[in-house]
Amino acid sequence: MSARAGIAVHPAWAERARNALTEAGYRRGGARSAVVTLLAEQPCALAVAELMELLAERDRAVSRASVYRVLEELERLGLVQRVEVGLGIARYEATGSGVGHHHHLVCERCKRVEPFTDEGLERAIARLSGRLALQAAEHEIVIRRACASCAEISRR
């Protein structure tokens, strides 16, 4: 489903996150560190359940309550973004400088979520921001369709 262990996809983000947490007066607790480390290894947004499973697999289980609490802190600091892909559960991913900006493609059939980027789309959003006088607005684009493998299956 995603990076197995140890390979930080966003090393700069991980460091920034730890510094920001320290500066904000948070202590370096085990649960908090584990969540930050895990998020730094993910190429795309994870659901809380997935996050907990991955943490448990590496013998660093964290309680549900702590996961939600840590994610909330990180979101408030602008380090994590909550992504709603339309299936009733929230997903979370690292965001901000040091992390590639991307949007999401959601498969209507298997529910898989994949990241994608598009220059033209970003330009259109930038122009739109000017028109609507939005400063620093976050944007999130979700496109729903059948993913490659599911489109294949339904074609049979």
Added chain:
Amino acid sequence: MSARAGIAVHPAWAERARNALTEAGYRRGGARSAVVTLLAEQPCALAVAELMELLAERDRAVSRASVYRVLEELERLGLVQRVEVGLGIARYEATGSGVGHHHHLVCERCKRVEPFTDEGLERAIARLSGRLALQAAEHEIVIRRACASCAEISRR
């Protein structure tokens, strides 16, 4: 919050929805009709709670279970779109031909949801669809920022 009563913003949609339901073998029950009528009057997506309140105000209260069931049927028929704006609750709105295609601006402060349209964005999405080989993909764009009145307040 939205249209008060009786003024169908999407008359063509209402008729299409009723026909589609009939063709799909559904009977013209009271709850089903009430929900379709209400949705046809809304310029933007409603939460289930709002929908129930509006129905109750016009003395055509519908139970929560029925509202969810009707919305699910309509969604499956492609007549209604579920919109997740990132606050833990789903919103629903009429969609398809006869209804203006739009996206959503969500205020981070007061949680208000407003519709917006943008030609450049649509063109960018159309080009993107070609690139990703998506056929008939639905897209949904949510932009979060402070709305005009909230931006005003926080500036004081």
Added chain:
DNA sequence: GTTCCTGCAAAAGATTTGCAGTGAC
């Protein structure tokens, strides 16, 4: 030693489901 962090269990919301009575055809 103090204050924050964490896990557990319970609570709170949103949504779904089971079932029995009511209404459409």
Added chain:
DNA sequence: GTCACTGCAAATCTTTTGCAGGAAC
């Protein structure tokens, strides 16, 4: 009269909160 529709209540699922013990500083 039959079968679908609806409402109620209970169940389920995600997320949040209260609290007591444990860890960081």
